[in-house]
Amino acid sequence: MKGLIHLIRSNRYIITVILSFLAIGIEYFYIVCDTSCSYLRGDLFGIELEYIGIGYMVAIIILSVLKRDMYLLFLLSCGFGIELYLVGFQIRHNTYCPYCLAFGAILILQFVTNIDGKRKRLIFLSMLIALILFSLFFKGSATFQYSIGAPPVHGVERL
Numbered sequence: 001m002k003g004l005i006h007l008i009r010s011n012r013y014i015i016t017v018i019l020s021f022l023a024i025g026i027e028y029f030y031i032v033c034d035t036s037c038s039y040l041r042g043d044l045f046g047i048e049l050e051y052i053g054i055g056y057m058v059a060i061i062i063l064s065v066l067k068r069d070m071y072l073l074f075l076l077s078c079g080f081g082i083e084l085y086l087v088g089f090q091i092r093h094n095t096y097c098p099y100c101l102a103f104g105a106i107l108i109l110q111f112v113t114n115i116d117g118k119r120k121r122l123i124f125l126s127m128l129i130a131l132i133l134f135s136l137f138f139k140g141s142a143t144f145q146y147s148i149g150a151p152p153v154h155g156v157e158r159l
Helices: 002-010 012-032 049-066 069-093 098-114 117-137
Strands: 040-044 138-142
Touching: 002 012, 012 049, 012 098, 040 049, 040 069, 049 069, 069 098, 069 117, 069 138, 117 138
Parallel strands: none
Antiparallel strands: 040 138
16 A cells, blocks of 8 residues: 555656646546537636636646645645535535536645645644635536426426
8 A cells, every 4th residue: 555655656647647647638528528528617706617627627637747745735725725625516416517527526636645744734724714715706506408488387486
C-alpha cells in the first residue's frame, strides 16, 4: 500500500492533468447531451456550470504543469466544497446526473491525489468559504423537460 501511495504522490501532476482532460471530455458530453441530463441546469453569475467546469479544469492543468502545489490544493479544496453543495442539490431534488457525478468523482480523485496533511487549515477554510459563497450565488434548476407545458396531474398545476 505504501508503494502505491508513493507512486501516486510522485506522479500526482501527471495524474491530475490526465484526470482534468477526462473531466473536460465529460463536460463536453454534458453540453451536447440533450436527453439524460438536459433538465438539470445551473449557473454562476449567468455563466453555465459546464463552462465554468471546463475553465476550472484548465486552471487545474496550468497549476499542475507549473507545479504550484499550494494554489493547486487551494483550487481543489474549493472545488471539493462546491461539489459537496452540488451533490447535495441533486440529493435534495432527487435528480441525479451521471455526467455531474462523474465530474465530481474526478475532482475528488484529484483532491485526494494532491492532498497535503500539513495544510489542513488551508484545505478546511477554502472548502468552507467556497461552499458558502457558491451557495449564495448559485442558481440551479431541476425541471424535467416533459413537465414543461404538460397538463396537470391529478389536479395539480405544473409551473
